[in-house]
Amino acid sequence: MLDIIVGAPFEYINMTGHSSVKADILVDVGRIYIFLGDNTNIITDKYIDISGDLVGLSRFGTSLSAIGDIDDDSFQDLAVGAPFEDEMRGAVYIFNGCHRPCLEKWKYSQKITARSLNTNLKGFGSYVSKTQEDIDANEWKDINFDLRGDNSMTNSRILINGNESSFRVEDYLLNGTGTTCKNFTGQVEDVGPKFFIYLNEPMVFSVNLSLSGTTEDTAVLPILSHTAPVSHINNVTFKTFCSRDEHCQPHLSGNLSISDDKFDGQYEIFTADISVRNFGDPSTATKIVIHKENSAEWQKGFVMDSNSEKVECTESNETVIICKVETDPFYPHQLVDISLDFKLDPKKGGAKGYVEFKMTVLYIASGQSDTEEVTISSVRKKRSSVVSVGGKPYEDQKEVDPKAAALIHSIVFGVHNRGPSAVDGLILQISVPWRIDTVDVLNNVNFDEKICKDGAVVTGPNDVQKLKQNELAINCSEKGVDCRLLECKVKQPLNIEELDSVNIELNISSNVVGLLERYKMLKYVVTAKLNLSEESGFEGRFINEDGEALLTMVPREFTFEPKKIDLGIVIGGSVGGLVFLIIVGIVLWKIVTSKRTPVVFGAPLDTSQADAAVTGWAALSAPATFISLKARVRDGNRRISYKFLEQGIKSKRTLLGKFPSICMCMLKFLFKKEKKNNVSMLQRG
Structure with a gap:
């Protein structure tokens, strides 16, 4: 149904009791009455009365015109003339159409005064054209207003609707229907782990929207819609906890390392350095769990860094230590930094050569009830094994009989593991001099074939090394000496302070007699060296001490020159x-x-x-x-x-x-x- 709008330009208003108005009665103020067409009895229904600025003698409502939808909101808009306002210069009021609840408190969106157009105009608004034509070909409908004795045409203006989520940072040229927005992203400086801060003043952000007042076309200026917000104020709220409706996700990270490795007799003492930091949401019931082997004995104490949160550590069993974080909840960027001392039992841990540690963290996410576990770090502490070998006899001397076919000499190589760790896969490599300068000095060597095997002959340099003028060194490290290499297995595993031995018997050739005629003394050296076999599972620090056995050979008989005795x-x-x-x-x-x-x-x-x-x-x-x-x-x-x-x-x-x-x-x-x-x-x- 259609609506009816009736103008009453001679309506007066009783202003008695209003201190802002000097006169008690304002005559010829004028009003308009709106009758909405929602049933057949529209004349008798309650009306809605609308006023202008309540200026006496303005005769608001002299002219009325439905000027169409000028703000493009699907509602028809209204122009009301008040030709005698402002000392009879006149004015025109623009009302934008809206729903019925809005009409009950209908306010004009724009007021066009004659003074703003031309100070000499009189009776502006006596008439408003009933139809709108695009006279200046700018795709906007124009409105014609009647002046007493003259006509005036007013161009439609561009209407700008603000967007409360946008920021105006520079001037933009608008085409009337376009929208421009500028988004900003802010970032504060990271100041480190100081995550508790007190703000004495609230953090408020405000945005204001206004027109610059200048356009490329100075004939028509844009206006802001009266329904669009021109300012926006927002308070910043810092979120410190995740709610129960959210899935909180603590992010716990850290490190486990070994330091201060030293020995105390047979025991190896070291320190485990532990650090855990939260980079996510707060966690509750936070516990640091250290998993270890029973060979690593905790010394029942720990050292806490000055920046660390307080913890309490207890030993759950031989292989688990639990450190409870007393700060609850464990907030983001908080830190636990502690050190625990351990001692390795040399009789435990086997022969693998290392002790393994693993660190996990148990926690409950803030607002949740389920306990979760995350693995933080793991590390292997390498163990040491010092193994030495020595020959018995270490040094011996024998006289060589020129008439004997050979010389028999026995050597026992003893292997001793001084620890502090057991070791497996040991191989004893014995180097036996066989030939020197193309002369065989050894007939054969006897050994236990169950544990030893004969290796290849190792050829040395060509030149023979003389110790002194009358001494000859027969050593595998000397020039011109060829050697046989024996590889013997040592007891598997060889525990700490445990001994093993390998026996060999040397059958020395009679060729040494000829060498003794030239050098008078032969120093025959058999060397032994320890190594790990390919099958060894030892992954620790292997420290070997090589050994040797020295046999000095001299001739049995000497010939002297006779001397006279007085x-x-x-x-x-x-x-x-x-x-x-x-x-x-x-x-x-x-x-x-x-x-x-x-x-x-x-x-x-x-x-x-x-x-x-x-x-x-x-x-x-x-x-x-x-x-x-x-x-x-x-x-x-x-x-x-x-x-x-x-x-x-x-x-x-x-x-x-x-x-x-x-x-x-x-x-x-x-x-x-x-x-x-x-x-x-x-x-x-």
């Missing part, structure tokens, strides 16, 4: 020694048979006048009793000091009985000394 010297020396012994015996016999009164060679001892100290001593056999006597004697201007000892012997038979024994001992001493001199001469020869 028999006169030998006989004279023997006779002289015998005479000396007889004299000593007589002197001793005289002493024991004389009186016990002290004498000084026949002169009486004058103790009152003696002023020279005389000291004498004699030492005889075990039962002797020593008596010391001091005397002084004056003989002219000379002073002679004597000191003697008188030994009391029970009978003279004691000394005389021992005299033959004393003589025999002295003769034996001389004989041994002479024999020693002869032996020295033989060796020098």
